[in-house]
Amino acid sequence: MSPSPVGPAVGTEPAAQLALTGDLARPVRLTVPDLGAWPQHRMGVTFECATSGVRRHRFTGPLLYDVLSAAGPGFDPARRKDRLRFLIAVTGADGHHVLLSWAEIDPDFGRAPVLLAGSIDDTPLDRAGPQLVLPQDRCGARYVSGVNAIRVDGAFRAWA
Numbered sequence: 001m002s003p004s005p006v007g008p009a010v011g012t013e014p015a016a017q018l019a020l021t022g023d024l025a026r027p028v029r030l031t032v033p034d035l036g037a038w039p040q041h042r043m044g045v046t047f048e049c050a051t052s053g054v055r056r057h058r059f060t061g062p063l064l065y066d067v068l069s070a071a072g073p074g075f076d077p078a079r080r081k082d083r084l085r086f087l088i089a090v091t092g093a094d095g096h097h098v099l100l101s102w103a104e105i106d107p108d109f110g111r112a113p114v115l116l117a118g119s120i121d122d123t124p125l126d127r128a129g130p131q132l133v134l135p136q137d138r139c140g141a142r143y144v145s146g147v148n149a150i151r152v153d154g155a156f157r158a159w160a
């Protein structure tokens with residue numbers, strides 16, 4: 001029997017989707033192949049896991065900063081201080097949930113080269129979803145895998 005012209009080929013699963021939400025002018029849903037639209041960075045990293053010890057991986061993908069900037073975060077780009085109230089909440093499909101600050105990845109502040117990787121050790125993450133890569137973290141806990149939601153939030157107040 002010849003393959004059907006509609007529907008997925010045998011043995012494939014739908015690509016994982018990542019929702020970019022929050023204080024964004026252009027919220028969007030992205031797949032791992034969509035991440036290929038931005039300049040790609042390749043990084044070899046080492047991190048330590050509290051339970052399984054030292055890990056080494058190679059990741060490829062765009063800068064988180066580039067992907068989120070394209071979605072139009074709701075601050076005035078001309079006023080540097082306006083960015084400093086923004087948080088980035090990253091959630092994996094299993095509920096693992098971590099926070100970054102906008103300033104951490106902003107080239108005018110922390111300049112951390114954080115990636116939203118579309119491949120690990122040269123294996124595409126199309127089905128699992130992208131992985132957050134923080135080369136400056138000694139510990140592996142923020143290397144969230146299967147990222148399915150990133151929320152940008154400029155409304156956090158310490159006294160709220």
Ligand SMILES: Nc1nc2c(c(=O)[nH]1)N[C@H]1C(S)=C(S)[C@@H](COP(=O)(O)O)O[C@H]1N2
Binds near residue numbers: 049092139140141
């Ligand atoms: N989605 C998700 N990502 C996760 C975790 C998790 O529990 N869920 N654990 C983190 C921790 S604690 C570590 S050390 C690394 C482990 O990466 P490894 O599987 O390559 O060793 O994944 C991180 N990413």
Ligand SMILES: [Mo]
Binds near residue numbers: 048049050051052141
């Ligand atoms: Mo870990």
